[in-house]
Every structure is written in structure tokens, then in C-alpha cells.
Amino acid sequence: MRIALAVVLICLAAASPALAGAWLRDQGSGFLSFGGTIYEGNPYVLGGSYVEYDTRAYAEYGLRPRLTVGLDLNDHAGVAGHALAFALLPLGNPDWRTRFALQLGAGGHHLENQWMAMYKAGLAAGRGFETRWGNGWMGAEAAIEIRRGLPDPIFKLDAVIGMSSGWRLRPLLKLESYSSSGQEIGWAVTPALMYTTRKGGTWVLGVKRTSLPERNLGLSLEIWRDF
Numbered sequence: 001m002r003i004a005l006a007v008v009l010i011c012l013a014a015a016s017p018a019l020a021g022a023w024l025r026d027q028g029s030g031f032l033s034f035g036g037t038i039y040e041g042n043p044y045v046l047g048g049s050y051v052e053y054d055t056r057a058y059a060e061y062g063l064r065p066r067l068t069v070g071l072d073l074n075d076h077a078g079v080a081g082h083a084l085a086f087a088l089l090p091l092g093n094p095d096w097r098t099r100f101a102l103q104l105g106a107g108g109h110h111l112e113n114q115w116m117a118m119y120k121a122g123l124a125a126g127r128g129f130e131t132r133w134g135n136g137w138m139g140a141e142a143a144i145e146i147r148r149g150l151p152d153p154i155f156k157l158d159a160v161i162g163m164s165s166g167w168r169l170r171p172l173l174k175l176e177s178y179s180s181s182g183q184e185i186g187w188a189v190t191p192a193l194m195y196t197t198r199k200g201g202t203w204v205l206g207v208k209r210t211s212l213p214e215r216n217l218g219l220s221l222e223i224w225r226d227f
Contacts, residue, residue: 021088021124022125026062030227031058031060031061033224033225036054036056036221036222037219039053039216040218052076054074054077057072067089068087068088069087070086070087071084072086078113079112080111080112082110086105086106087104089103098125101123102124103121103122104121105119105120109147114149116148116149118146126138133167134167135164136165138159138160140157142155143157152182153180153181154178155179156176157178158177160174160175168195169193170196174206175190186210187211192206194224202224203221205219206220206221
């Protein structure tokens with residue numbers, strides 16, 4: 001049971017901000033995001049309290065024309081979290097309308113302050129689209145994570161759709177799912193609104209609905225910045 005709850009906490013904050021892994025950064029440019037989600041907690045889950053929260057930070061940088069490197073950090077109420085360094089490599093022809101990329105990562109994760117190694121491999125696909133109200137993008141990523149201390153790998157399938165131009169206040173929808181051998185499939189849905197400031201930053205405010213360990217709502221806030 002404690003392993004199952006650990007998997008849930010690990011996955012609650014594990015998705016990247018916009019699931020943009022199919023698009024690499026231009027050489028010398030980057031992206032930074034930080035934020036968190038606050039939930040109504042469960043005092044019986046791994047020493048939890050009546051309020052739970054996660055915090056996260058995410059960065060990407062175009063190191064070479066065909067290589068983007070990054071860092072993904074998150075922590076769930078001091079109980080579970082990870083620090084992952086990764087590389088994004090393009091797959092296929094860059095002129096294709098649908099983009100594909102491979103993500104390879106390594107780092108560490110912790111359960112109740114005990115750190116152990118972790119590894120990740122993922123395949124991302126993304127495609128832009130145009131509407132009468134502005135441009136948008138949609139993407140999906142399938143990944144497997146191997147975390148020392150857990151008996152089985154974690155499998156993830158995430159998707160996102162959002163508007164990248166048009167109105168200053170734009171919609172975004174993220175879907176996350178995860179599973180491990182012998183465990184119930186978990187999911188999270190986050191509808192959100194993106195607001196771009198005059199200085200170029202983007203605020204993302206959403207409501208996150210999770211299925212495990214019990215159906216719950218969380219309030220999510222992120223700040224995105226290109227540099």
C-alpha cells in the first residue's frame with residue numbers, strides 16, 4: 001500500500017509544464033517554468049496533512065541545433081519528488097508538420113527523504129494547428145520511468161492541447177495518466193487559462209482533478225518564461 005501511494009505522489013506533479021518535448025529549443029534559447037499545486041490533503045497518506053501541495057521547476061536550453069538539454073525538479077509535500085536531467089533529440093524530418101522527439105533522462109528521486117537513482121525514456125509527438133481565433137498546438141508523450149526502491153517501472157501517457165497566439169487569455173488542457181504493475185491506472189485532468197503579460201511572461205492558472213489516492217481537486221499556478 002505504501003508503494004502504491006508513493007507512485008501516486010510521484011506522478012501527481014510529474015508532467016512537464018506544456019509537454020512541449022516534440023519541439024526542441026533554438027540553439028542559445030531557453031525556457032523556464034516554476035509553480036505548484038495545492039490540494040485538500042489526506043492525513044493518512046505517508047504522513048500527510050489536511051493540506052497537501054507540490055512545487056516544481058522546469059528548464060530547457062538549446063545546446064545544439066539538434067540537442068536540447070533540461071532539468072525537471074518537483075517535490076510533493078516533502079514526501080516524494082525527483083531531480084531529473086534530460087536530453088531531447090529530434091526524430092524524423094524537421095520539415096514534417098508533426099514533430100517527434102526522444103527524451104532520455106537520469107537523476108534521483110526520494111521517498112520520505114531517502115534518495116535513490118531514477119532513469120527515464122520517453123517518446124513525444126507534437127503538431128501545430130491554426131484556427132480563426134489564433135494558432136495552437138497539441139502534443140502527446142509516452143514514457144517509462146525506472147526508480148530504484150520501487151519494484152516495477154512506472155508507465156506514463158500524457159497529452160496537451162492549447163492556444164499559443166490570439167487572445168491574451170488563452171485556454172489549455174492537460175491530461176495525465178500513469179500505471180505500474182499490479183496498481184490501478186491513475187489519471188489527472190487540468191483545464192487552465194494562460195495569460196501573457198506585456199513583459200513576455202505567461203501565467204498559467206488551472207484546476208487539477210486527480211483520481212488517486214482519492215478523487216480530489218487542486219489549484220495549480222505556474223509562471224513560464226522564454227529567454
